[in-house]
Amino acid sequence: MIVVMKPGATGAQIANVTARIEQWGCRAHISEGQEHTIIGVIGNGRPLDREQLERMSGVARTVPILRPFKLASRDFHPQSTVVKIDGISVGGKQLVVMAGPCAVENREQLLEAARAVKEAGTHVLRGGAFKPRTSPYSFQGLGEEGLRILAEARKETGLPIVTEVMEPQMVPLVMMYADILQIGARNMQNYALLHAVGEAQRPVLLKRGMMSTVEELLMAAEYILSHGNERIILCERGIRTFEQYTRNTLDISAVPLLKQLSHLPVIVDPSHGTGKWELVEPLSRAAVAAGADGLLIEVHPHPEEALSDGAQSLKPSRFAQLMEGLRPVAEAVGRTL
């Protein structure tokens, strides 16, 4: 960390800051500029508290030098992590596509969707049993009944299941049915939940919050990693901006950026990322071309009857086309589908 003193800071103020730094077991390195004195803090590996220094008199501001994440960082762990789930590897040469309806609505709908996505070459079945909805009057999911239907689909198709868990105390229940625990965008900073899945022995799909920075996403991963769970898949799903023609702005540049900063695999959700089914196919191609390790796509057998997010769901026939068109793009960037 660097401490920038105000112009005209006194010797006593500089000495106080130095003393505080040394009290933390760090060394202070003073450098006098034309207008400002700058104090470099040479650390002992422990995180430092910028805010305390910022309140000391004579201090103009502080500037962090180290990234605040460690376990999630590629500097710390140069080799890419490959998350293994029941015979599937996320983060290897092979792309992994997770598809299915936004919400499990009933047995017929889910089984029809599961068969369709299986036939189109999907690797994992998605479907929500517990749904976070902005309105208390919207469909909130089937709950445990939804989980049982997912388990039946897995039995029939052999596809592993990814489904969302919304509360810490629900983790044991959801783990009975799910191969991958999904943390939704609204819960990316639900620390009690991150703690709970950090202690679970199950891969986690961690979605970026719609107004979270890349750094905050990696800090959320750091919470899970620091509780002992290393099987994390990051998911870019669009951020909130001023643009209104799309539901969110899918931040494709986050894909290569996350791959540089972190060793964790990264997938993309173009369905939530755009909110429009017409944009799902071109954005799926873009994500793969940018280096994503996989995709999370909403497919519904009858989108015009979906109980949630119908406007962004693909019909099975369109999804099959998407998979077909994706194959040459994957090959063009040295991946397989």
Added chain:
Amino acid sequence: MIVVMKPGATGAQIANVTARIEQWGCRAHISEGQEHTIIGVIGNGRPLDREQLERMSGVARTVPILRPFKLASRDFHPQSTVVKIDGISVGGKQLVVMAGPCAVENREQLLEAARAVKEAGTHVLRGGAFKPRTSPYSFQGLGEEGLRILAEARKETGLPIVTEVMEPQMVPLVMMYADILQIGARNMQNYALLHAVGEAQRPVLLKRGMMSTVEELLMAAEYILSHGNERIILCERGIRTFEQYTRNTLDISAVPLLKQLSHLPVIVDPSHGTGKWELVEPLSRAAVAAGADGLLIEVHPHPEEALSDGAQSLKPSRFAQLMEGLRPVAEAVGRTL
């Protein structure tokens, strides 16, 4: 709701949409424009599913007419709600100031802060026992020990306590100590938690998420109201924008807007809203001048030693000045402090 058909939509497509609308027990009202046919949906009072209609063929888009919140809406409940807490009324002529440290750090710190804010004329003591922190390596709060210290401060000063609850299963514990349950910005859409405090018989301070629209804040209030708890205080605390000189952008216009749209009282947190103690006083005045029913302010006896958010905390002497300067502003807009 209005359904806008695409230019050249066929009679069969229009008939299908009409049929779906009538199937929901609503009436369809068709109006043929030069380029588009528009179908008005005359409802039966139940919420409608825009996304289903948006996926029907021939439909260009849908436009909602009604606001999605009801119980929180002033149309539905024209009289302003006054939340009563232990002799204090939030939403009346008298402004309510809640002040104290970001986090309870130890007994001495909290009692010193409590005495100082009491002396300066504060009505409620704030202090966090459970702290949501971006980094797993930051101080996470004292937990139940913090709650016990808060209880001691209440006993000594007589000030009611507002403190954050972060998990549904913690609600019973926090209720044993807190007069007001605070839902933090990161948990504004933690629906399990909204459900839990909705069933609690305790006033709730609901902070706007840093990524949330005014409508989403009112929908979060709607969750709590729909579970039977009507004692809700809304809190504007800054939203995330591109501006970097302040930690967040405090949306003062949300104050009169929320007062127009809703009957619930509205307070403002200028400490988190700006992240800089120098801006807390002018923004406190601005909030009151704009019609806020109160303020939530961070005060720390020794901000340069604070374990969290020191850069935005006021010293007791500055806070006393702020209260002094606030009084004439309150009077200028017909309020008392």
Added chain:
Amino acid sequence: MIVVMKPGATGAQIANVTARIEQWGCRAHISEGQEHTIIGVIGNGRPLDREQLERMSGVARTVPILRPFKLASRDFHPQSTVVKIDGISVGGKQLVVMAGPCAVENREQLLEAARAVKEAGTHVLRGGAFKPRTSPYSFQGLGEEGLRILAEARKETGLPIVTEVMEPQMVPLVMMYADILQIGARNMQNYALLHAVGEAQRPVLLKRGMMSTVEELLMAAEYILSHGNERIILCERGIRTFEQYTRNTLDISAVPLLKQLSHLPVIVDPSHGTGKWELVEPLSRAAVAAGADGLLIEVHPHPEEALSDGAQSLKPSRFAQLMEGLRPVAEAVGRTL
């Protein structure tokens, strides 16, 4: 347009709104809902003034139905526009790559860059002679001298030139040297300048403002089109968001969205869009995979000595690699490079 009346609007208020609508030569179509009366405005093809109606008493709000752009719209002009420049076609099967340094710094630098991008297969040479810079103390470009150097590079390499024009009265001068007139992001709503290039008989590269919606970009194109110039190339170059690890957030979803809404060709600038040279290659691939008609890329022979935007410029060798890697992606989506 739809006018939503307030709950309880009186018959006289509704009659006033209806009268105003008819005064404009439109028809009003009244539909009474449970809570609101809705008035549909059936237009005469001319744009309507929502704000006037919004101020009439009893009106809650108005909702636009038609998109505000016409000449730029695909509804109006279903066939894709192909912009022809000196033997090159932008918007056809062949992708068009425009590359070169951010600023023309001197003869040697530009000629070296021009030869390198030519050899790597570029179709158009870019280079700024007039530079909009945030600071008055930064390099502002060589001016006309820069234009002359660009002309020399065109003579030597045969590559057409795209360069920025910043003021209406400079249009005649820049037209003497440039094959394509670039409107920079900061000038997207400089209406005097849009007017001037609208009257010029020269193709225009119109960059999206960093603060502009897709609709506003199309409205800026509408200005140029309405002054008679139909040879417009739209350019997505990143929007401003809260994310700080990248300079802007490149909105790749704008590519397929613009292609749906408009008939104009769309290219992408991944250099400004990310501000980091390491991200230029993956984002170039993503743009092409999403359907872009071309790319605008910064290449500098010695980026570490560049007078502007060095951090986002590629070395010639990296650019040649990028072009090589782009070819299979182009083919995977049915394009050639």
Added chain:
Amino acid sequence: MIVVMKPGATGAQIANVTARIEQWGCRAHISEGQEHTIIGVIGNGRPLDREQLERMSGVARTVPILRPFKLASRDFHPQSTVVKIDGISVGGKQLVVMAGPCAVENREQLLEAARAVKEAGTHVLRGGAFKPRTSPYSFQGLGEEGLRILAEARKETGLPIVTEVMEPQMVPLVMMYADILQIGARNMQNYALLHAVGEAQRPVLLKRGMMSTVEELLMAAEYILSHGNERIILCERGIRTFEQYTRNTLDISAVPLLKQLSHLPVIVDPSHGTGKWELVEPLSRAAVAAGADGLLIEVHPHPEEALSDGAQSLKPSRFAQLMEGLRPVAEAVGRTL
């Protein structure tokens, strides 16, 4: 400036960076941390080029220490600037209110508005003759005819005139009529225009761009100052965010922030800042309470017939009320109205 080297940067890389710094006539101060070597650049007062260093091998990133504005900075010019216009002082104890219609529509409308705002106690008359409009089909202003009408209103009421200038070559014409030259939000980074008004001997009202940071606003002021014009009034008018219930988000915290960072006076435009007339009064109070030196308010004799921005204009009677209610707030913060 601070240069942060990558972990493992070699001695040769560090030497290269040092050599480049010294080549610029600066000194390099090396400090070796546990993970990174940090190089402090001790400057010679001239601005440095971060981007060049960022492209050198071994460099992780650079961190600016000095603010990039000088002439606009309070560090450089501690005493507050008071801008004098024809007997009025902006930036003194007395608040300055500028009011009038968004656009001059005709002689009757403007004179009626001018008389009304004069009677209510306004100090300056506003009115647009040249209007930047998103749509080429919207009313673009009366042009020079509008300027002549403004001059007539000045003659009758004695109020000085503020009006927008949109093009560099129009500056001489507008100066013939206007006491204050307004630079609109869309032109805040129109550098040719900033240059032109910088050379004019006339006060400038500089509006913050809707997606500009506070730093960029001060850099725009720096352009004007560096061309010799010191009579600048800054104007906060709302920034673009994700919130949709208001047209923009008025950033009231920018007021005290700008007053800290700069010596220039700051006024607030709550009409554009919110886009809703109902919010203009509470936000006017908030701006004054936060320390603004004045207000810019839209008043139209018949807002429901306004040719632009009717939804945010006040009727004269409401404006008179606003002025009445503002007086005690001004007094509460030690100002007069």
